[in-house]
Amino acid sequence: MNILGIHGSPRKNGNSDLLLDRCLEGARSRGAQVESIRACSLKILGCLACNKCRQTGQCVVDDDMQKVYPLLARAERIVMAAPVFFFGLPAQLKSLVDRVQACWSKRMLAKSAEERKTYSSGLGYLIAVGATRGDNLFEGCELTAKYFYDALDMEYRRGLFFRNIDAKGAILEHADAMQQAFDLGIRIANQL
Numbered sequence: 001m002n003i004l005g006i007h008g009s010p011r012k013n014g015n016s017d018l019l020l021d022r023c024l025e026g027a028r029s030r031g032a033q034v035e036s037i038r039a040c041s042l043k044i045l046g047c048l049a050c051n052k053c054r055q056t057g058q059c060v061v062d063d064d065m066q067k068v069y070p071l072l073a074r075a076e077r078i079v080m081a082a083p084v085f086f087f088g089l090p091a092q093l094k095s096l097v098d099r100v101q102a103c104w105s106k107r108m109l110a111k112s113a114e115e116r117k118t119y120s121s122g123l124g125y126l127i128a129v130g131a132t133r134g135d136n137l138f139e140g141c142e143l144t145a146k147y148f149y150d151a152l153d154m155e156y157r158r159g160l161f162f163r164n165i166d167a168k169g170a171i172l173e174h175a176d177a178m179q180q181a182f183d184l185g186i187r188i189a190n191q192l
């Protein structure tokens with residue numbers, strides 16, 4: 001099982017980082033092959049909406065996203081972790097998400113409308129944290145994650161969501177968040 005973790009926070013060793021690291025440890029403990037990237041450490045421009053990918057399924061922008069496409073393509077499971085920023089994903093991660101427009105184009109070219117109703121490239125998950133408590137806190141991030149995975153021909157399977165977590169490392173004071181993250185990693189690695 002090949003799993004890709006995507007760290008979405010600009011805050012290194014922050015709450016979502018700690019959760020994703022623990023989740024990936026859980027997956028590794030079950031023999032999964034794990035890779036991870038940090039959106040903030042990559043130079044990824046936003047999508048230019050040039051639509052060239054509609055003809056070729058490839059993005060013409062030559063930046064670090066070109067190193068990310070093969071990782072996305074070979075991952076059987078992806079776990080994206082992020083803090084809520086203004087009810088959405090942090091900008092650095094959102095640039096990466098927007099650039100999978102090329103993968104969506106590739107999928108449009110490869111699959112009929114009927115075939116596109118099913119997902120054949122694996123499963124995707126989201127770990128998200130936010131400082132406030134509202135019922136709709138994760139709606140924006142979840143919708144973006146759902147369609148990110150759709151573009152990658154992967155099925156979105158939700159994940160873990162923690163409200164009322166703000167200060168760096170506050171997640172470590174949560175009763176069982178780190179255990180939940182480890183268990184999620186195990187579940188992901190065990191899914192055939």
Ligand SMILES: Cc1cc2nc3c(=O)[nH]c(=O)nc-3n(C[C@H](O)[C@H](O)[C@H](O)COP(=O)(O)O)c2cc1C
Pocket residue numbers: 009010011013014015016017082083084085086087088129130131132133137165166167168169
């Ligand atoms: C620019 C910015 C925007 C934020 N927007 C929200 C928000 O809309 N809702 C919320 O509950 N928390 C918001 N937060 C708080 C973060 O989600 C929270 O601090 C989180 O625990 C940070 O996770 P991290 O340590 O993984 O970066 C925001 C923080 C920043 C810096």
